[in-house]
Amino acid sequence: xxxxxxxxxxxxxxxxxxxxxxxxxxxxxxxxxxxxxxxxxxxxxxxxxxxxxxxxxxxxxxxxxxxxxxxxxxxxxxxxxxxxxxxxxxxxxxxxxxxxxxxxxxxxxxxxxxxxxxxxxxxxxxxxxxxxxxxxxxxxxxxxxxxxxxxxxxxxxxxxxxxxxxxxxxxxxxxxxxxxxxxxxxxxxxxxxxxxxxxxxxxxxxxxxxxxxxxxxxxxxxxxxxxxxxxxxxxxxxxxxxxxxxxxxxxxxxxxxxxxxxxxxxxxxxxxxxxxxxxxxxxxxxxxxxxxxxxxxxxxxxxxxxxxxxxxxxxxxxxxxxxxxxxxxxxxxxxxxxxxxxxxxxxxxxxxxxxxxxxxxxxxxxxxxxxxxxxxxxxxxxxxxxxxxxxxxxxxxxxxxxxxxxxxxxxxxxxxxxxxxxxxxxxxxxxxxxxxxxxxxxxxxxxxxxxxxxxxxxxxxxxxxxxxxxxxxxxxxxxxxxxxxxxxxxxxxxxxxxxxxxxxxxxxxxxxxxxxxxxxxxxxxxxxxxxxxxx
Amino acid sequence: xxxxxxxxxxxxxxxxxxxxxxxxxxxxxxxxxxxxxxxxxxxxxxxxxxxxxxxx
Numbered sequence: 138x139x140x141x142x143x144x145x146x147x148x149x150x151x152x153x154x155x156x157x158x159x160x161x162x163x164x165x166x167x168x169x170x171x172x173x174x175x176x177x178x179x180x181x182x183x184x185x186x187x188x189x190x191x192x193x194x195x196x197x198x199x200x201x202x203x204x205x206x207x208x209x210x211x212x213x214x215x216x217x218x219x220x221x222x223x224x225x226x227x228x229x230x231x232x233x234x235x236x237x238x239x240x241x242x243x244x245x246x247x248x249x250x251x252x253x254x255x256x257x258x259x260x261x262x263x264x265x266x267x268x269x270x271x272x273x274x275x276x277x278x279x280x281x282x283x284x285x286x287x288x289x290x291x292x293x294x295x296x297x298x299x300x301x302x303x304x305x306x307x308x309x310x311x312x313x314x315x316x317x318x319x320x321x322x323x324x325x326x327x328x329x330x331x332x333x334x335x336x337x338x339x340x341x342x343x344x345x346x347x348x349x350x351x352x353x354x355x356x357x358x359x360x361x362x363x364x365x366x367x368x369x370x371x372x373x374x375x376x377x378x379x380x381x382x383x384x385x386x387x388x389x390x391x392x393x394x395x396x397x398x399x400x401x402x403x404x405x406x407x408x409x410x411x412x413x414x415x416x417x418x419x420x421x422x423x424x425x426x427x428x429x430x431x432x433x434x435x436x437x438x439x440x441x442x443x444x445x446x447x448x449x450x451x452x453x454x455x456x457x458x459x460x461x462x463x464x465x466x467x468x469x470x471x472x473x474x475x476x477x478x479x480x481x482x483x484x485x486x487x488x489x490x491x492x493x494x495x496x497x498x499x500x501x502x503x504x505x506x507x508x509x510x511x512x513x514x515x516x517x518x519x520x521x522x523x524x525x526x527x528x529x530x531x532x533x534x535x536x537x538x539x540x541x542x543x544x545x546x547x548x549x550x551x552x553x554x555x556x557x558x559x560x561x562x563x564x565x566x567x568x569x570x571x572x573x574x575x576x577x578x579x580x581x582x583x584x585x586x587x588x589x590x591x592x593x594x595x596x597x598x599x600x601x602x603x604x605x606x607x608x609x610x611x612x613x614x615x616x617x618x619x620x621x622x623x624x625x626x627x628x629x630x631x632x633x634x635x636x637x638x639x640x641x642x643x644x645x646x647x648x649x650x651x652x653x654x655x656x657x658x659x660x661x662x663x664x665x666x667x668x669x670x671x672x
Numbered sequence: 673x674x675x676x677x678x679x680x681x682x683x684x685x686x687x688x689x690x691x692x693x694x695x696x697x698x699x700x701x702x703x704x705x706x707x708x709x710x711x712x713x714x715x716x717x718x719x720x721x722x723x724x725x726x727x728x
Contacts, residue, residue: 627709
């Protein structure tokens, strides 16, 4: 009986094209309206080392990558061993492996896959014969996978054409030959893998993008026209994407010498009236701590995207960990208000980024988006219609306020009108010094307390206006789960499976970490049975 | 998903967490799996015979 949910994993060395193969299959699935989640994993050397790509395609709603894979493609067993424990085939998985691999198959131990179907495939030989180069073995594999597992060849072919259509003459044709060779090989196999064939009805196409791309697209949507950054895994894709698209949108981008400079540059850009953003990962956010204080003291809106990775220090640069929460929430010198948002999936990266710009502009505070590698670098399908989000612009002083302009005027929300340099009557100077309402340096303890209270008052405004959270599951439940960021996906799927067994579970997922939606959380805790008792 | 459970400790600075709150925290390097979440909930149910809270 065919399946409606298929997880494939491809493993090879850098240059084998496993990630490209996964991307083309993801595009093919999205084109047919399937739900797709694709994750990649690399060794810390990033380029040239082992790489894996896991792709889940489903006709049903999905929230997480598959725990175990239905189909495993191994170009090199030596690389596979580096992902042991991370890529786990199901007991009855279909395993396609390079027939010419020097590792004897008797030496390959996959205890979990005791009932697996093992298929040796001469990937290199097929690619070389069909295209003249072994580099096309990933395209040959695409042909095999499409044929064996019910992924419509026409959709995959379109993805191949999209990938190679703009290359020099002959490249596309050679790859299409490789694709056909793969299909013909699969047809001649005569192996029954019908239980693993994907069965679905084609529906409207979906967008497919990574969390990092969603953040970059959202930044453009929100009106960001200046980006400064220093490349760091796993956030570099934001820099790459915006380096192409910001100039086309009338914006500017610079690669700075380090992260401290990047934040300094965007503080300058925002001071000049341009919505500005930087992206980094944990070690970069550490370097930004000094400038965070300046943004908070000078009340300059900036957006900082932190795609978290394993730490501390260089740690696990290519792997996910939710370990920068303390740094984002507390890291600074002095009392420093800031906003921290936490997107939960690729689509939410879009909304969190627009929210970040809106809140930054409304409150003139630094806003940190705490994404993580599992969200930032995973590729998921998104409904285009869902990428709609209102954009809020900065409040500039009106004529009355400019008549006696006070840059840091006390207001009920703590937010003062911010003039753009060059505005008649709106002149002021600012820096990291404490100041009075007119922005003149002031070192009295009375003024320091007064202005600190003004700055922190903005958090009350944000807590009231942006209680961002998701409540999953029933209104009242026996068991409650609190999680954040990329944990939401597996928690949501686990809840679905447990609910089917009659276990009553709900979850509270904050999308804003600072200020935390306390009121909503307390109400949620009261909705869970066990929470009514006290410790 | 980190060794010290940063979300849990942060929450404790903000609110009184309900009695019976359990912490599930481990180092990163591998994404949280559906199986992990399910087995954690099931083990809490079987350990206590009652219903508890789990903080992931």
